[in-house]
Amino acid sequence: MPWRSASVLGVLGLLVWPAAPTAAVSGPYEPAPRPFGASCSVYVEGSRATAHCHNxxxxxxRVQLHxxxxRWxxxxxxxxxxxLGPTGRATLAERCWKEIRSVRVSHLRR
Incomplete structure (x- = not known):
């Protein structure tokens, strides 16, 4: 076999051969965080606010409507x-005497 063919085969062999790992994983394995948080739809009608939540x-x-x-x-x-446990649903409602400035739902992992 001529020397050029041997060198071409050697280069092709290096390209095909699997590479050794270059860096080892250090530290303990940490799984991805589990998804969390109920989805809530908030509706404001006049001075009343309602939230429909599903987990x-x-x-x-633990969900709470604020x-x-x-008015001061x-x-x-x-x-x-x-x-709200798994597949749980809840309706939360609150009101003001006059206008509402803002509405939010808080979530707490239990």
């Missing part, structure tokens, strides 16, 4: 917290 995940999610009222004399309102 599609395995971990229990309503901030527009109107008391802000927080609903009672509800624990």
């Amino acid at each position: 599609p995940y395995l971990d229990t999610d 309503v901030e009222c527009e 004399w109107d008391v802000d309102a927080d609903s009672a917290p509800v624990d």
Whole structure:
């Protein structure tokens, strides 16, 4: 075999041969975090706020509706917290006397 053919075969052999691992994984294996958090749809109608929540995940999610009222004399309102287990559903509602400034739903892993 001529020397040029041998060198070409040697280069092709290096390209095809699997490479050895260059870096070892250090530290313990950490799995990806599990998905969490109920999905909530929030509706505001006048001075009333309603949230419909559904938890599609395995971990229990404690949801709570928070309503901030527009007027300084109107008391802000927080609903009672509800624990939603897997496939759980809940409807949360609160209101202000007059206008609503903002509405949010908080989530807590249980």
